[in-house]
Amino acid sequence: MTRLESIRTAVNNVQFNRFRFWLQLFFFLLLVYSGYLGVELGKELPTFSCGYNKEGRAGMCYLMTFQYQLSWPWQKLFSAAGLVVLSGFGIFFLWFIALNKGWCGFVCPVGTIQDWITSLRRWTGIRYSRYSWGQFKWLAQIKYVLLALMFIIPLGIGAGWFNKDLKAPFCMICPGRTIIPLFTGDFSQVSLDFSTKTNLFMTSLGLTVMGLFFIGAFVKKRFFCFYCPMGAFHYLLSKPALLRLRKDGSKCTRCGDCYRVCDQEIKDIADDVNKKEIMTDDCILCMKCVAACPEKGALKATFAGIPIFESTEEGFIKRMNKGRADGK
């Protein structure tokens, strides 16, 4: 066995959930606290490094920057100043292209918090919920509606159609705004703003979403990711991304393991044996399906076409036997 093969075997046999937990924790600490150490990754991050976490954040969620820029007066937006928007989008795109929706599965602090809440539920022994197929189909459209509103409302503000209090409307309902600052001791976002009717409505909506977030994430894995416009935005741009999820349908036995471990309940991952690019708009590229697949090479993650993690029988058995007293 060559050195490269031995590395590949070690990676394919990795205790994936443990690895992912530590990686998520690393990114959480990086994005929520390392601002205190002067880390600055810019304002174009394709993940919820919330700008309302003023001190601790290491960079800023691009949705916040994007919405503020879109709300510029049209005269400014459609002038040379618009190049600033384009350059910002370019940086966002470059960040995104590297990890694709892996930003959601491994980096996003809001996603990580949901995974922690799921762990808490599992610890209490309460069973989780799943959507019916009918519910899944129509609820999956909500993120596109939110994405469309995220464009339309700021543009409308720039045109003078909407009140400026609606600026960054998605941020106002994003649970990241209310929850992430709590981790640095900032409770200022957990309040209702009575200054105007619009602010009162938006902050009420934001805190309602926060309440639903805690309940939803407790009973449903990655509850909020299903409605996240960042995920929809990612999917629209995902064609040239380097990190990809591929499936070899000829090796799939349709055992359904991948579907059962999928936090997003994506049926296509098990049912579709024709597509090679199996990532859908709801996928968060968490790779749990790859780790749960017992068929060698049926599912694999590739980076720039190079397989970096693929399903193997050996890896599957090792992961299934984790925690057994005999270690076999």
Add this chain to the structure above:
Amino acid sequence: MRDNLITTSGLLKQKIFAVVLYGLLQVTTIGLASADVIWLSDTAPPKRTATTVPAQTEDAENEHHHDMAQMKNVPTQSTVAPAQSGIASAVKHDHAGGTEVDVNGDVVENSYGGNKRIWLRYGNDPVNSAYGGTGRDSETLTLFSQTGPMQDAVMKNENGLLSAKYEFPEYGFYNAYLTQSMAHGDMLHVQIAKAELLHGTCCAKGIDYEALAKPIINNKVPLELMREHYPDEGLFTRIVSGDKLSFIALSYGKPVAGATVSMTTQDGWSNSKVSNAEGRVSFTLIRDYFPAWLEFKKYHKQNYLMVADLDVRGKIVSDGAEYNSAHYTSSLPGNYYPSPNDYRSWAWGLGLSLFVIVFGGLSIYLYRRRRLKPFKEERVDDKA
């Protein structure tokens, strides 16, 4: 007896003379102290009035400020301190402090930008003080940054209004000073208009906020008020009503006791205190913004004006001339905003969140319980 009467009468006359003389001196001093305070404002005058003040109005108004005519280096043919009544009355109704307002009725926030423009104003009212000039085409504005003196800026006279533009490319606080001196007999009256300017940022990284957010002290002015910055004050800190502001009266960079310091807020609330041995005075910014709910603006910028007065007795030499006493007046404007406590409620916020969590949790619990099917044993007889 007659001699005694003459002596008594003489003494009485001397006493009356002394009392009259003292009274005249007091009146003169009070007159000096009550001369319009000059201060530097970052609030633009309304354009329509600023450009249409006729020269006659300016001249007529100047007559009411004749006591400033003795300012040094002021050409005699041009009377000074043209507090323009037209502008003053126009500003009187501008309760937003003259700050520009956009189409949505929001105050355009420019307190933190690097491009600054300041105007000279007269009076101790943050809203109604008149805009004006000194009668000269330009005045020198001394600038200080954290690292020390900067290149002076020039305040230019435009349509009778003195203003200066300056760009501060680097983040941080800057101090601007305009000093005016005038002689009144053997008394020197010096007015120091100071402004603390901020090129702020909420978000820039890699900046030593602690170092840049410190107040600046000028060791060369006879009197200045320095606002003590908050321990956690950065470059985007908002002063809000309810805050306690502390100022230190400094003379040539050292704290001075006994200076009378007054604060006047946007709606005319005023208070006066005397600096203690450490030169310190503290004021709590009262809430004086009470609009109807639908008219409330949380970014409503309000101004306050600090004025410090200090009398110094004894021989004073200034620009080669000797004086027996001096009266120093120093001004420092600032701005503040409504407190978040006026429009934000944590209790309602937490209450709403908890309600959603409890109501949602209960709904899910009941939904799940309703879907539970009771245990039903079914026995199948294989032999049947």
